[in-house]
Amino acid sequence: xxxxxxxxxxILFSGDYDKxxxxxxxxxxxAAYDHDVTIFHTFWGLNALRKDAHIPVKKGFxxxxxxxxxxxxxxxxxxxxxxxxxxxxxxxxxVIKKHNAMxxxxxxxxxxxxxxxxxxxxxxVDLLGLKPEELIDGIEFAGxxxxxxDASEGNINLFI
Amino acid sequence: MNVNKVLDAKGxxxxxxxxxxxxxxxxxxxxQVLEVQTTDKGSKNDLPAWANASGHTIIDMKEENGxxxxxxxxx
Numbered sequence: 124x125x126x127x128x129x130x131x132x133x134i135l136f137s138g139d140y141d142k143x144x145x146x147x148x149x150x151x152x153x154a155a156y157d158h159d160v161t162i163f164h165t166f167w168g169l170n171a172l173r174k175d176a177h178i179p180v181k182k183g184f185x186x187x188x189x190x191x192x193x194x195x196x197x198x199x200x201x202x203x204x205x206x207x208x209x210x211x212x213x214x215x216x217x218v219i220k221k222h223n224a225m226x227x228x229x230x231x232x233x234x235x236x237x238x239x240x241x242x243x244x245x246x247x248v249d250l251l252g253l254k255p256e257e258l259i260d261g262i263e264f265a266g267x268x269x270x271x272x273d274a275s276e277g278n279i280n281l282f283i
Numbered sequence: 284m285n286v287n288k289v290l291d292a293k294g295x296x297x298x299x300x301x302x303x304x305x306x307x308x309x310x311x312x313x314x315q316v317l318e319v320q321t322t323d324k325g326s327k328n329d330l331p332a333w334a335n336a337s338g339h340t341i342i343d344m345k346e347e348n349g350x351x352x353x354x355x356x357x358x
Contacts (some may be wrong), residue, residue, distance in 0.1 A: 152298040155305035156336055224296040233302065 131158040131279040132270065138167025138194065139203035140212055140227055146283045147230035153279065154237035162234070163270045165244035168283075169251060171197045171231065172243055172258045186252025197227040205236065235261055242269065284342065284354060287315040293322045293350060300326040301333045304355070308339065311357045316342065319353045327351055 131153035135146045146162060153160045164172050175196030183188065194200045202211040219226050220244065225233065243260040248255075248264065255264070276281045290307045295316040300321045307317055321328060330353050331341050338358035345352050 137298065148298050150300050155298065155301045156333060157305070222296055223294050225299060 129156070129158045129278040130273065130276050131156075131160045132281070132283045133160075134270070134275045134280075135162055135164050135168035135171060137203065137283055138170045138200055140197070140200040140215065141169065141202050141204070142283050143171045143197065143200060144227050144230060146281070147227065147278050148232055149236060149281065150234050151230060151238050153185075154234065154239050158240075158278070159240075160234075161240040161242060161270075163242045163244060165247045167193070168250070168273050169243055169247060169253060169258075170194045170200060171227070172241065172262055173197075173253070174257060174259055175199065178254070178257045180254040180256055182252055182254075189252050190257075197231055197239045200227070231259075245272075265283040284304070285316060286318045286354065287311055289318045291320050292326075293320050295321070296323050298331065299323075301329055304333065305337070308337070308355070308357055313357050315357050317326045317355045317357065319355065321353075322349055324334060325331050332354070 131150070133146050133150055135143060137143065150160050150162055170193050173196045175198060177195070197225055200212070201209065202215060205211045218224060242257060242265050243262050245264045288307055288311060288318060290303055292303050295303065300319065300323055303317050304317065311317060321330070334341050334355050340356045342354040342356050344354070
């Protein structure tokens with residue numbers, strides 16, 4: 124066993140299905156490497172943490188607009204390339220199944236199961252008008268200082 | 284060779300073979316041997332890399348009809 128646990132920190136800024144998938148594959152791999160893994164979700168990356176069900180919460184006009192325009196949950200995210208108005212994700216999910224790879228929602232579940240720490244950036248949660256009830260359970264809310272505290276001891280730091 | 288646990292990870296794609304191997308290894312004690320079977324071509328490099336980094340030893344490996352088998356001793 125390694126003497127001291129190594130650390131991997133990933134910032135998930137992107138709200139694209141493919142990029143989030145890459146982030147979560149690395150996170151799961153790092154957890155299997157016995158790393159202490161944290162994923163900080165900020166801006167569009169927060170959508171990966173949204174519940175797919177509609178949660179009735181009180182919101183202002185702009186917040187409602189944001190909520191409508193952003194994908195509700197990991198499974199609804201688009202691709203960074205070849206999105207083709209929503210056809211791309213369907214194609215990708217088909218080939219994921221065909222190759223027995225793991226779709227994003229399951230990768231997120233697996234990451235939680237492996238003890239990957241999922242953090243939502245509080246400032247951007249507020250900016251985008253997201254409420255804690257709308258995000259999946261078992262996540263933490265924090266800011267840049269928490270990220271830096273983890274990342275400064277990190278062996279692997281990624282921005283995706 | 285005395286195999287203490289067999290993990291069938293055939294058909295699984297990255298990162299699952301390594302994730303499953305780690306889980307299976309957690310149930311063993313130092314010195315015990317885990318046999319892992321995979322079909323993911325990436326696992327040919329991935330499992331040895333993971334084993335080395337995690338302090339385990341690859342005792343042997345073989346490739347037969349597209350199935351990779353690894354024998355890994357827990358460190």
